Amino acid sequence: MARSRKIEEDDVLDAAERVIVRLGAAGLSIDAVAREAGISKARVVYTHKSKRALLEALIDRRLKAEKLRTREIVEVSRDTPHPELFGRIAAAAEFPRHEDRAIMLAISASLSSEEKLQNLMREWTMEDLEAMESGSRPRAALMAYLALTGFYCIEHFDFNRWDAAERLRILEDIRTIFMSFREPG
DSSP states (O other), rough: OOOOOOOOHHHHHHHHHHHHHHHHHHGGOHHHHHHHHHHHHHHHHHHHHHHHHHHHHHHHHHHHHHHHHHHHHHHHHHTTSSSSHHHOOOOTSSSSOHHHHHHHHHHHHHHOOOOOHHHHHHHHHHHHHHHHHHOOOOHHHHHHHHHHHHHHHHHTTSOOOOOOHHHHHHHHHHHHHHHHHOOOE
């Protein structure tokens, strides 16, 4: 008798990411994920009741991974003028991978109609905004963070790609926004 292989949650979500990378957000379906993972549709539905639930789990996993990565980089940046901001700037030094762009586009496509997904992204944003308020120069951190967020969006949505040298200059300019900004009052 053949033994069925154990499918973990991450296997299903990995398969969902591969489907999105290959077919885009429109190609994401329970059937496509099941085929990609080499399991039955019933197995995917058992774990994720719908395409929306599958996408929510995928986004939740991505956000948790990004939060962990950010925490680690912020810790390494603890000796900078604003570790929360400078850690995020350091994280932005890496080129966004093709897979990350595809997932970002899928998230974006889903945000317009999915309140739970909007709330996940709002919570993530609020955590970042609260982190910018920590430290002695919260307004400067906010202005630099907004510039960084714009930079991230332009790259992740693939509106523009800068070469490595220009990316580093832009990130240095964002640090300069923080360092040179005059706090009100």
